Amino acid sequence: MLIPNKSPSDTTVVVAMSGGVDSSTVAAMLHHEGFKVIGITLQLYDHGMVLAKKGACCAGQDIYDAKMVADKLGIPHYVLNYESKFKEAVIDDFVDSYLQGYTPLPCVRCNQSVKFKDLLEFAKELGADCLATGHYVKKVFNKNMPEMHRGLDLDKDQSYFLFATTKKQLDFTYFPLGDLTKTQTRKLANDFGLITADKEDSQDICFVPDGKYANLISKLKPNSxxxxxxxxxxxxxxxxxxxxxxxxxxxxxxxxxxxxxxxxxxxxxxxxxxxxxxxxxxLEKTTFTISDVNWLDEKPLTNEEKEFTVKIRSTHQGSYARISNLGGSRMEVCLLTPEKSITPGQACVIYDKSRVLGGGWIEKF
Structure with missing residues (x-):
């Protein structure tokens, strides 16, 4: 049961529909199970800037695809213009980070701000019981407390990008694809007859039309x-x-x-x-500091001798490390073996086996 003591027919779920196969399948699954589903799609940037980019998310074609899926399912669908919010929280931060010598991670910033803050609050304003997304990550309850875990499909696991999700946000969010593989998701989409079933995945930096981020920065900051x-x-x-x-x-x-x-x-x-x-x-380093740490474990980190697994980039397989709490939402990470290309501006996410304990942003060194 998604919400304790509430039947599906009495449960309202807002689905963040990006126009891709994953979120479309989530909407179809929940609708099929009898939930009251409301689809929300965000327009995040100017249509003229992104239409030339194949595989962008939250673009003109994606908004249309999300609407077609919603119409097929017979569910309400709304498009929210978050262009100004996205520019301020994600694009401007992206540009400023590069100018300061960092290599930013805009997908996390987008999840951290627009999707898991503004959209979640809007879902609550609609009277929804929860917000569902198409991320490949698992929400597991342990002693009635929600935990975030890696998705079953490790090739598609998105827990690294969701480390900044707060405890309060995690409590309100639902991830139906956490126990599925991408192949299974596409099969379900085909079974439901969704036009997005064979649609290719969106690219990482969705708001860069040609993949050349330096051109975008030069356009927005001519003296960069x-x-x-x-x-x-x-x-x-x-x-x-x-x-x-x-x-x-x-x-x-x-x-x-x-x-x-x-x-x-x-x-x-x-x-x-x-x-x-x-x-x-x-390039090899063993020790670095992370800041703006979001800690999801109910117990605060102590500086006892304990090893964790950390990922220092999304494609990293993980390394063993000891973590020290420096206070003020900062932690020191000491890798047991040196790693190359530890990059300021990227995220360091801390795991206990499959569980996400938290993470933060790698500082300059």
Missing amino acids: NTKGKILHVEGYELGEHEGIINYTIGQRKGLKIAVGKPLYVVKIDSDQNIVYVGDQEH
Whole structure:
């Protein structure tokens, strides 16, 4: 039972319908089970900016597809214009982060702000009992307390991108696809006769029309491509960079310097407008700090000797680490084995087996 002591026919569920196969299937599943389903689609950016991009989410075609699915199911469907909210919380943050030498993670910011804050509050205003999404993550109850766990399909697991979901938000949110694989989801979509059944997945940075984020930043911030020095970590100059927005930690290609061996970006100093490069071993680190930590465990973190698994990027398989609570929503992460390309601005998510304990943003070092 989705809501204790309430039958499906008395339970109202708002489904965040992005226009893709996952959220469309969620709406169909819940409608089929007898719930009162309301579909909500967010318009997040200017149609002219995204129509040229194949595979964008929350774009013109996606809004149309979501409406077609809702019409087929016979459920109410609303489109909310969150363009200004999205620009302020996600796009502006994305641009400013690059200008400060970080490599941002806009999908998390979008979930953290627009989708799991504004949309969730709107669902409550509608009198809904919960908000359902098409994310591949599991919500598990332990002693009547909700926990977030990795999705069954580890290839599609999205728990890394949802680490910033608060306890209050998790309590109100439902993830019907957590125990399904992507193949099973597409089969269900076909069984329900949804037009999105074979639709390709959306891309990571949905608001960048051509995948060239530096072009977007240059358009919004015309003076962002200020040239500067490329220095080796040992202190000597190697060349000139084309603006720090074009570089990220671990980058090897496109440096336009010839020294007879591969060099990698190991540090970006936005204050001095310097890109530091070094050998591969200079990328290895074991200790770093995370900030704005969202802690989902009911027990606060103690500094006892205990090992956790952490992911330092979405494609990372995970490493063992010890975590120290620094106070003020900051934690220190000490990896048991060195990792390469630990990138400021990315998320570090902390797991206890399959459970998400929390996570935060990697600080500069």
